[in-house]
Amino acid sequence: MKDLSLHILDIMQNSLAAGAKLIDVEIAENKTENIYTICINDNGKGMSAHMLSKVTDPFFTTRTTRKVGLGIPLLKENAERTGGKFEISSLQGEGTVIKATFVMNHFDRQPLGDIAGVIVLTAASNPAVRIKYVHSTCSGSYTFDTSEIMGVLGNTPVNNAEIISFLKEMINDNLENINYTTG
Amino acid sequence: MTKIKSLNDLRAIKASVEAKMNLRERSDAPEKLVQVKVAMATCGIASGAKAIMDFMVNELDKRQIPAVVSQTGCMGYCFAEPTIEVTVPGKEPIVFGYVNEKKADQIIEKYIKNGELVEGIIPVNYESIESK
Numbered sequence: 262m263k264d265l266s267l268h269i270l271d272i273m274q275n276s277l278a279a280g281a282k283l284i285d286v287e288i289a290e291n292k293t294e295n296i297y298t299i300c301i302n303d304n305g306k307g308m309s310a311h312m313l314s315k316v317t318d319p320f321f322t323t324r325t326t327r328k329v330g331l332g333i334p335l336l337k338e339n340a341e342r343t344g345g346k347f348e349i350s351s352l353q354g355e356g357t358v359i360k361a362t363f364v365m366n367h368f369d370r371q372p373l374g375d376i377a378g379v380i381v382l383t384a385a386s387n388p389a390v391r392i393k394y395v396h397s398t399c400s401g402s403y404t405f406d407t408s409e410i411m412g413v414l415g416n417t418p419v420n421n422a423e424i425i426s427f428l429k430e431m432i433n434d435n436l437e438n439i440n441y442t443t444g
Numbered sequence: 445m446t447k448i449k450s451l452n453d454l455r456a457i458k459a460s461v462e463a464k465m466n467l468r469e470r471s472d473a474p475e476k477l478v479q480v481k482v483a484m485a486t487c488g489i490a491s492g493a494k495a496i497m498d499f500m501v502n503e504l505d506k507r508q509i510p511a512v513v514s515q516t517g518c519m520g521y522c523f524a525e526p527t528i529e530v531t532v533p534g535k536e537p538i539v540f541g542y543v544n545e546k547k548a549d550q551i552i553e554k555y556i557k558n559g560e561l562v563e564g565i566i567p568v569n570y571e572s573i574e575s576k
Binding site (some may be wrong): 262267330332375378379382383385386387410413414424425426427431438 | 497501
């Protein structure tokens with residue numbers, strides 16, 4: 262994965278495959294403690310303790326189309342490479358929480374990338390799923406919640422190109438307003 | 445500093461989009477629209493599927509082709525990522541492999557507009573790796 266937003270896109274696809282109706286993405290930049298945290302929380306079907314113990318194994322997957330599952334191992338690898346850590350917890354029938362912690366100024370921490378695009382494209386493809394994205398920095402925090410967006414849009418489809426590009430701009434404007442770290 | 449866009453601006457965009465949609469086909473008849481599904485699993489994402497999805501959303505709109513672009517899971521063609529499945533109304537879905545922006549452009553111009561298959565792109569069939 263070239264950047265962190267693509268990891269988030271990948272993990273969100275897992276949540277969608279697990280039938281989540283709510284996906285919470287939280288990014289927290291803590292410059293004082295030099296920690297960059299990504300937390301993805303869903304209310305999908307969750308996993309058993311046995312399955313949970315195997316998800317970081319690249320040769321484990323629930324797919325039938327191929328024999329490897331690299332999404333979670335790649336994120337774990339990238340977090341640990343910076344001296345950070347990776348945690349996953351899950352309860353069957355309740356959902357899954359993934360937390361990846363990065364050492365913020367580490368050379369190997371990937372840039373965030375096009376997070377606005379990731380959130381908006383996923384929301385546009387899955388209008389029935391509520392996606393909440395919270396980004397916090399030392400200057401403040403911004404919350405993007407698709408339930409608000411759907412409230413405004415009503416029957417107008419969110420997958421319209423003009424709306425997609427507007428929503429991306431809106432997220433980017435707000436992220437710049439809280440001085441988020443792009444690099 | 446420029447003004448930060450807000451939900452109020454979204455209301456204005458909504459009105460303008462709705463006005464245009466009345467002229468065009470409305471999306472409550474999705475079978476009449478071109479449907480593009482971009483394979484968005486780990487393999488696809490790592491190969492650049494997100495950039496292809498951005499490209500398709502923007503270009504189909506620019507070229508005024510009524511279409512729905514969405515994400516889908518892994519189709520089993522990890523070797524040929526990014527892959528996209530294109531369904532032109534009234535035709536069987538076709539999966540194109542090794543799609544980059546140049547090829548995505550050809551898919552729009554040749555296949556979606558004229559129904560020609562595209563040179564240099566393997567339209568992959570529906571067998572999975574397991575069944576080969």
